[in-house]
Structure formats: C-alpha cells, structure tokens
Amino acid sequence: MAEIGAAGFDPTTPLSASGNLRRRQFVSRFTEAGATGAAVLAIAVLAILIYTVAARGAGALSWEFLTTGEPTGIGPALIGTAVIVAIATAIATPVGVLIAIYLTEFAGPRATRFMKATLDLTNGLPSIIIGLFIFGLLIKPLEKQMAFAASVALAVIQLPLIARGSLEVLLLVPGNLREASDALGVSRWRSVIGVILPSALGGIVTATVLAVARAAGETAPLIFASSVFDATKVGLNPFEALPNIPVTIFFLSEEGNPTGFTRAWGASLVLIAVILFASLGARALLSRNRERTSR
Amino acid sequence: MLEPASASDVRPPRRNRSAERLRRIDRIGDGLLYGICAFACLLAVVTLLLVAYESVNGASPAISKFGLGFLTSTTWQPNFGEFGAGSLIFGTAFSSFFALLLGAPIAIAIGLYLSELAPKGVRGIVSPLVEMLAAIPSVILGFWGILILAPFVHERIEPFLHDTLGFLPIFGEPQTTGASVFTASLILTIMIVPIIASISRDLFLAVPRELQDGASALGATRWEVVRGVVLPSTGSGVIAASLLGLGRALGEAIAVTQVIGAGSEIKASLFETGDTLAGRIANQFPGAITELHQASLFYCGLILLVIGLLSNLLAQRIGRRFAYAQGVK
Numbered sequence: 001m002a003e004i005g006a007a008g009f010d011p012t013t014p015l016s017a018s019g020n021l022r023r024r025q026f027v028s029r030f031t032e033a034g035a036t037g038a039a040v041l042a043i044a045v046l047a048i049l050i051y052t053v054a055a056r057g058a059g060a061l062s063w064e065f066l067t068t069g070e071p072t073g074i075g076p077a078l079i080g081t082a083v084i085v086a087i088a089t090a091i092a093t094p095v096g097v098l099i100a101i102y103l104t105e106f107a108g109p110r111a112t113r114f115m116k117a118t119l120d121l122t123n124g125l126p127s128i129i130i131g132l133f134i135f136g137l138l139i140k141p142l143e144k145q146m147a148f149a150a151s152v153a154l155a156v157i158q159l160p161l162i163a164r165g166s167l168e169v170l171l172l173v174p175g176n177l178r179e180a181s182d183a184l185g186v187s188r189w190r191s192v193i194g195v196i197l198p199s200a201l202g203g204i205v206t207a208t209v210l211a212v213a214r215a216a217g218e219t220a221p222l223i224f225a226s227s228v229f230d231a232t233k234v235g236l237n238p239f240e241a242l243p244n245i246p247v248t249i250f251f252l253s254e255e256g257n258p259t260g261f262t263r264a265w266g267a268s269l270v271l272i273a274v275i276l277f278a279s280l281g282a283r284a285l286l287s288r289n290r291e292r293t294s295r
Numbered sequence: 296m297l298e299p300a301s302a303s304d305v306r307p308p309r310r311n312r313s314a315e316r317l318r319r320i321d322r323i324g325d326g327l328l329y330g331i332c333a334f335a336c337l338l339a340v341v342t343l344l345l346v347a348y349e350s351v352n353g354a355s356p357a358i359s360k361f362g363l364g365f366l367t368s369t370t371w372q373p374n375f376g377e378f379g380a381g382s383l384i385f386g387t388a389f390s391s392f393f394a395l396l397l398g399a400p401i402a403i404a405i406g407l408y409l410s411e412l413a414p415k416g417v418r419g420i421v422s423p424l425v426e427m428l429a430a431i432p433s434v435i436l437g438f439w440g441i442l443i444l445a446p447f448v449h450e451r452i453e454p455f456l457h458d459t460l461g462f463l464p465i466f467g468e469p470q471t472t473g474a475s476v477f478t479a480s481l482i483l484t485i486m487i488v489p490i491i492a493s494i495s496r497d498l499f500l501a502v503p504r505e506l507q508d509g510a511s512a513l514g515a516t517r518w519e520v521v522r523g524v525v526l527p528s529t530g531s532g533v534i535a536a537s538l539l540g541l542g543r544a545l546g547e548a549i550a551v552t553q554v555i556g557a558g559s560e561i562k563a564s565l566f567e568t569g570d571t572l573a574g575r576i577a578n579q580f581p582g583a584i585t586e587l588h589q590a591s592l593f594y595c596g597l598i599l600l601v602i603g604l605l606s607n608l609l610a611q612r613i614g615r616r617f618a619y620a621q622g623v624k
Contacts, residue, residue, distance in 0.1 A: 028516035035412055038404035039421055046428045052443055095335045102332035118340050124607035126546020128573045132596045136349035156342055187321035189328040217432025219549045220577055246434050253438040268435045279430050283423055
C-alpha cells in the first residue's frame with residue numbers, strides 16, 4: 001500500500017530510483033516476511049501439537065476406553081471432571097454475573113476501578129497458588145480431599161473470566177433499551193431481569209462456556225484437592241476425591257510406562273476435543289451475537 | 296430508582312393501594328438486587344484476601360524458622376529439614392525471562408501481522424487459531440513436551456546451539472536427556488505467545504487509521520509506518536501485555552515440572568536441569584509429609600504470589616496510563 005502510494009502518485013518519481021528507497025523497501029519487505037513467518041510458526045506449532053495428540057490418541061480411543069474404569073479406560077475420570085467443572089460453574093456463574101450487574105448498574109467510577117483491579121488480580125493468580133489456597137482453606141482443616149474443594153478452586157479461576165465477559169456484553173446493551181425501560185417507570189430490578197439480562201444472555205453464555213473450557217483443563221488445583229482417588233469405578237459424591245482427566249494425564253505422564261502413555265494420549269485427545277469444541281462453539285455464538293447487536 | 300416516587304404522585308387516587316404495593320415490592324426488589332450484587336463483589340474481594348492470608352498462614356512455620364534467608368539459601372533437603380528457595384527463584388527467573396525474550400518478539404510480530412498485513416479473511420482464521428493455542432491445557436502441553444519436544448530439542452537444537460554459540464556459558468554441553476530449563480522455556484514460550492499476541496493485536500488495531508495513512512502518504516514504507524506511528528503510540532500497552540505474559544510464565548507449574556527435570560543447583564547453562572518455585576510445589580506437595588516441608592512449599596507459593604501480584608499491578612498501572620493517554624487524544 002505504502003509503496004504504491006509513494007511510487008504511483010508522483011509523476012516525477014523522485015523516490016523510486018535512489019538506492020536509499022530500495023534499501024527502505026527491502027527492510028520493509030524483510031520485516032513483513034518476519035511478521036508473516038511468526039504467524040506461520042505459531043500455527044505450525046498448533047498444528048503439530050494437535051496432530052501428535054490426535055495421531056497418538058486415536059489408537060487408544062474405543063467405546064471401552066471411554067466407558068470403563070482403570071486399567072482399561074477413563075470413564076470415571078470423564079464423569080469426575082464433568083461433576084467437578086459443573087459444580088464450579090454453578091458457583092462461579094451467578095457470582096460473576098452479579099458482579100457484572102453491580103458494576104454496570106450500581107457502582108461509581110471508583111468502585112468500578114477497584115473491582116476491575118480485583119478481578120484482574122484474581123485472573124493473574126497462578127493456578128498453583130489457588131491450589132495452595134484451597135488446601136489451606138478446606139483440605140487441611142477437614143483432613144480429606146474432596147471434589148467440592150476442587151470445584152471451589154476452579155470457581156475462583158472461572159470467576160474473573162465470567163465477570164469480565166458478562167461486563168463487556170452488559171456494557172454493549174443498547175442505551176435506548178435501558179432508557180425505554182426507565183421511561184415506562186419500570187424499577188431497576190425489573191428492568192435488569194426483564195430487559196438487560198435477556199439482551200445480554202448470549203454473551204454471558206459465551207463467557208461461561210469459555211470459562212468451562214478453561215477450567216476443564218486446569219490441573220494444579222486438582223493435585224491438592226482431588227488426586228488420591230479410586231479410578232476403577234464411577235463416583236458422584238462431591239465430598240469424596242473424584243477421578244478426573246487432568247490429574248490422570250499428569251500422573252500417567254510422570255510414571256514413564258509406555259501403556260500408560262497410550263492411555264494418557266487418549267485422555268489428552270478427549271480433553272482437547274472437548275475444550276476446542278467448546279471454545280469454537282462459544283466463538284461462533286459470540287460472532288452471531290455481535291452481528292445481531294451491531295445491526 | 297427515583298421514578299416510582301414521582302410517578303405515584305400523579306396517579307389517580309383509586310389506584311393508590313395497588314400502586315403502594317407495587318412500590319413496596321419494587322423497593323424490596325431493588326434493595327435485594329443491590330444487596331446480592333454487592334455481596335457478590337464482596338465475595339470476590341474476600342476470596343482474593345483469603346488467598347493472600349492462606350499463603351502467609353501456611354508459610355508461617357517456615358517463615359519463623361528460616362526468615363528472609365530462605366530467599367538466598369540454596370539447600371533443599373527435605374530429609375534434613377533444610378529448605379531454601381534460592382535456586383528455585385533463580386530457575387523461575389531464568390526460564391521465564393528466556394521465554395519472554397523468545398516469545399515477546401514473536402508475539403508482537405504476530406500482532407503486527409494480524410493487524411497490519413493479513414487480509415480480512417485470513418485474519419478471521421488466523422486470530423482464532425492463535426488464541427486456540429492458549430486454550431491447550433498446560434498438562435497436555437507438558438506431556439507433549441516430555442515425549443515429543445524434549446527428545447527433538449535434545450538431539451537437534453541443543454547440539455546445534457552448543458556448536459555454534461557454545462562460547463556463551465548459557466549454551467553449555469547438552470545433558471543426557473532433553474529435560475532442561477531450555478525445554479521448559481520453549482513450553483512457556485508456547486504458552487505466553489498467544490496471550491501477548493492477542494492483546495497487542497487489539498492495541499495495534501486501535502491505532503487511528505488516519506495517522507497510518509498519513510504516514511503512508513508522506514512516503515513511509517510499511518515498516519516505517521509501524522516503527523514511526525504504530526509502535527510509539529502502543530509501546531506502553533505492549534509492555535503491559537508482555538508483563539502479563541511474564542506473570543503467566545512465572546506461575547506455570549504443571550507443564551514446567553513435567554519438562555524441567557527437577558534439578559536443584561544453580562547452573563549457568565540452559566541445557567541443565569533446574570526447577571522453578573511453582574514446579575517445585577506441584578512436584579513435591581503431594582509427597583510432603585513433615586509440616587516444615589509443607590510450610591516451605593507454601594513459602595515458595597508466597598514468594599510467587601508477591602512477584603505475581605507486583606507484576607500484575609505494574610501491568611495494570613501501565614495499561615491504565617495507556618488508556619488515559621488514548622482517551623486524551
């Protein structure tokens with residue numbers, strides 16, 4: 001673009017023939033190639049990663065692998081992960097959405113800045129620290145591991161994601177909807193429940209799904225809260241340690257046993273598939289919402 | 296919140312009773328909504344404070360035993376009750392800074408590609424793919440790291456770097472396996488690139504088009520537009536993004552502990568084994584039986600928490616100054 005502009009619009013072309021211009025254009029081309037190369041590199045790494053996991057995990061996949069317990073399959077771990085993440089999401093979603101509502105409907109600028117900083121700090125906490133936190137808060141006093149503690153830890157990880165995501169869509173709710181609701185004399189809580197939340201629902205669901213995808217793969221807090229379990233049978237009691245996919249992969253990878261590696265690749269493939277589908281789905285939902293609100 | 300009071304004044308008297316009831320319900324509803332929203336915010340703040348409290352509380356036996364000497368001592372012998380985080384702090388800084396050194400330029404280049412070079416259709420495909428890289432769970436990245444990346448690094452990259460750049464002490468003799476600080480840094484690089492890339496892409500896209508077109512019209516090449524207009528106006532934002540990436544790298548536990556090899560000495564070479572604060576916690580906490588061992592691991596967590604909070608606050612400060620400068624313009 002720049003080159004065309006410089007050369008194409010000047011009839012005397014004072015810029016085109018000098019060696020200096022050639023050098024400048026070379027530098028420009030060189031950096032353009034570098035930037036493109038960086039993008040290609042990132043995508044190549046992603047492709048290699050997914051290809052390896054798919055190629056090595058596909059061999060392990062079977063109906064038996066998905067439904068039976070140790071040592072042949074990962075069924076109980078799948079169910080355990082689902083239970084842990086479901087409870088976490090059930091805790092984090094209402095809290096996150098309520099924080100977002102507080103920030104858009106009630107808070108002044110100072111409270112908003114403070115809460116945003118709190119959410120960013122929570123988002124920046126390393127997950128291992130959240131694991132230590134949940135160990136000190138629940139596991140150590142109660143002297144036993146339980147899936148519920150893992151859920152609380154994952155909820156702490158999800159909370160900032162859901163709150164920030166909901167906040168963004170709540171801010172996008174058209175002002176005239178709010179004003180119309182106010183003009184009809186509708187009280188604040190009725191317009192939040194009846195007008196504002198429904199029009200932001202798509203975005204809130206997107207944020208929640210992304211948070212689920214993030215929580216499903218978290219390993220560090222689960223090592224503290226739900227890592228000593230019986231992986232041979234399905235457990236549903238959240239007050240016991242439940243088998244789960246990330247810790248299963250972690251332990252198998254540390255063991256150094258080839259058949260264990262095959263199982264770990266299979267479990268990785270299942271986990272990656274779930275996470276990528278969830279985030280792709282959330283993304284599709286988001287772009288559909290964007291189109292609708294921008295119209 | 297104000298409207299029901301004035302609205303009811305002009306209503307005809309016969310509807311007064313139902314209006315009265317409605318107003319009472321609305322007052323309760325508004326109060327309730329405000330109450331639970333404020334409670335949710337309080338919960339978030341309390342959680343953050345509790346995280347800090349639990350870290351200090353869990354670490355207190357180790358703090359009272361070792362004091363600040365913990366930060367510099369490099370002995371870590373659980374059997375003898377001797378703990379020091381010196382080599383872990385070194386390992387954390389070494390691996391994270393190397394990852395940032397490698398990752399930040401790549402990520403900024405990707406951000407530039409996505410905002411300046413890529414056609415719209417390509418951008419719509421490449422952006423989600425780059426972000427997908429951030430969605431890969433760290434345990435899978437670490438597992439891939441041990442089985443695929445580490446052997447490759449050990450057989451190809453390490454000998455090559457040692458042969459060509461071996462005069463630098465950081466590129467020392469390759470060790471017996473690929474588990475090394477270098478491999479851990481590469482894994483960390485893969486983790487932080489998508490974070491920095493997507494933030495910097497958004498920053499670059501926010502640079503006013505007219506400024507860039509103006510520079511182009513003056514005869515600037517694309518690179519000169521980037522160097523003269525795009526980077527100067529987004530510099531502090533890019534630094535903030537890099538700090539966020541650094542924070543992520545410092546705190547990553549699982550993937551690092553899988554590939555770094557759990558060495559406990561300070562070595563200048565990237566190709567030696569090492570360990571980080573977070574990696575040590577993930578590796579040893581399940582087997583930590585004595586109270587002092589646990590407390591020492593909590594102490595490591597506390598150090599990590601302080602470093603993490605500081606870098607995050609710094610990033611926020613820079614980011615806010617940047618937003619402020621943007622707003623003024």
